[in-house]
Amino acid sequence: MTTARIREFLNTRRPEGPCLVVDLDVVRSNYHAFRHAMPDSAIYYAVKANPAPEVLQALAALGSSFDCASVAEIQMALDAGATADRISFGNTIKKERDIARAHALGVTLFAVDAHEEVEKIARAAPGARVFCRVLTSGEGAEWPLSRKFGCVPQMAVDVLVYAHQLGLESYGVSFHVGSQMTQVDAWDAALGDAKRVFSQLAKQGIHLKMVNMGGGFPTRYLKDIPAAEAYGKAIDSALRKHFGNHIPLTIIEPGRGMVGNAGVIKAEVVLISRKSDNDANRWVFLDIGKFGGLAETMDEAIRYPIRTVHDGGEMEDCIIAGPTCDSADVLYEKTMYPLPLSLTIGDEVLIEGTGAYTTTYSAVAFNGFEPLKAYVI
Numbered sequence: 001m002t003t004a005r006i007r008e009f010l011n012t013r014r015p016e017g018p019c020l021v022v023d024l025d026v027v028r029s030n031y032h033a034f035r036h037a038m039p040d041s042a043i044y045y046a047v048k049a050n051p052a053p054e055v056l057q058a059l060a061a062l063g064s065s066f067d068c069a070s071v072a073e074i075q076m077a078l079d080a081g082a083t084a085d086r087i088s089f090g091n092t093i094k095k096e097r098d099i100a101r102a103h104a105l106g107v108t109l110f111a112v113d114a115h116e117e118v119e120k121i122a123r124a125a126p127g128a129r130v131f132c133r134v135l136t137s138g139e140g141a142e143w144p145l146s147r148k149f150g151c152v153p154q155m156a157v158d159v160l161v162y163a164h165q166l167g168l169e170s171y172g173v174s175f176h177v178g179s180q181m182t183q184v185d186a187w188d189a190a191l192g193d194a195k196r197v198f199s200q201l202a203k204q205g206i207h208l209k210m211v212n213m214g215g216g217f218p219t220r221y222l223k224d225i226p227a228a229e230a231y232g233k234a235i236d237s238a239l240r241k242h243f244g245n246h247i248p249l250t251i252i253e254p255g256r257g258m259v260g261n262a263g264v265i266k267a268e269v270v271l272i273s274r275k276s277d278n279d280a281n282r283w284v285f286l287d288i289g290k291f292g293g294l295a296e297t298m299d300e301a302i303r304y305p306i307r308t309v310h311d312g313g314e315m316e317d318c319i320i321a322g323p324t325c326d327s328a329d330v331l332y333e334k335t336m337y338p339l340p341l342s343l344t345i346g347d348e349v350l351i352e353g354t355g356a357y358t359t360t361y362s363a364v365a366f367n368g369f370e371p372l373k374a375y376v377i
Contacts, residue, residue, distance in 0.1 A: 018288035026262035037232030046255030054376035056080035122166035129171035172210030181216035219260025263355025289322010293358035310340035
């Protein structure tokens with residue numbers, strides 16, 4: 001996962017402090033894999049995963065569309081070369097003035113999950129297309145996204161009817177099965193819910209056109225994951241099962257699966273210690289932690305591969321923590337992490353699979369530490 005290009009960059013540039021290095025060749029390869037696996041679905045890259053201008057420019061040049069969570073992300077996608085018709089304002093929680101700004105920039109596709117959001121869009125972006133997000137269980141995802149976003153299918157019907165009544169185009173349904181979803185059949189039940197919403201609206205003369213099947217496509221951490229092609233086959237089968245010969249337009253929103261394995265964080269061991277003379281557990285403190293970009297270690301949900309120069313030697317489970325004066329800044333403790341016994345203070349380590357959801361989670365200056373530096377090669 002640490003490519004030869006990344007190794008060469010680190011060896012020749014020797015950047016100081018923790019930093020992320022992203023290999024654009026891997027991003028391009030991932031895009032082509034999604035394009036091949038799901039040729040009939042439009043790809044809307046989830047900008048929040050990694051909004052580096054170089055990443056957005058590379059994807060825009062390949063023909064990608066973009067899922068944006070804010071006006072700032074919309075502007076980033078436009079600056080990267082995307083046109084407004086390739087942008088979705090996919091956040092269901094938007095200020096009315098931000099809806100107006102997005103509409104003024106040419107964006108016409110908006111996510112909703114409540115009557116109140118529909119009202120804002122009807123006022124600020126009259127005639128826009130809206131899709132309603134439906135709740136999913138998130139079961140099987142390592143980073144579930146249920147509860148906060150979406151509504152039950154029957155409410156989705158009501159919301160889309162209301163949108164139609166207010167002069168908006170009720171365009172479709174969306175869902176998100178949960179981030180880092182390793183079960184390829186997870187989309188089946190959600191597509192069944194989507195079909196029921198389609199059918200109920202059709203009875204009222206409202207014909208939806210699109211299903212946004214969200215993200216959830218994983219990157220490899222410590223365990224192997226199915227290939228993009230396996231997801232493509234399972235999703236295609238589920239679409240045909242539920243929609244028959246009347247398959248709607250479809251969108252996918254890969255984020256983690258597009259950039260996760262393209263990035264590696266170089267970090268340094270700051271301290272190795274024990275809490276008592278007879279403490280069986282080593283504490284290994286790195287110069288990066290939860291507040292430096294590794295927020296997804298919260299609840300130890302994401303377990304990153306950590307490589308050292310001592311790999312291959314005798315290993316011992318240890319507790320890994322970050323450098324800040326916050327007791328929450330512990331990465332792995334409930335399930336301790338095996339690291340070489342010969343690891344010592346000052347050693348560099350490589351944290352792989354960190355191309356997604358790291359720089360954007362990095363605090364500006366907590367404890368005076370700089371935000372995570374990033375290099376795109």
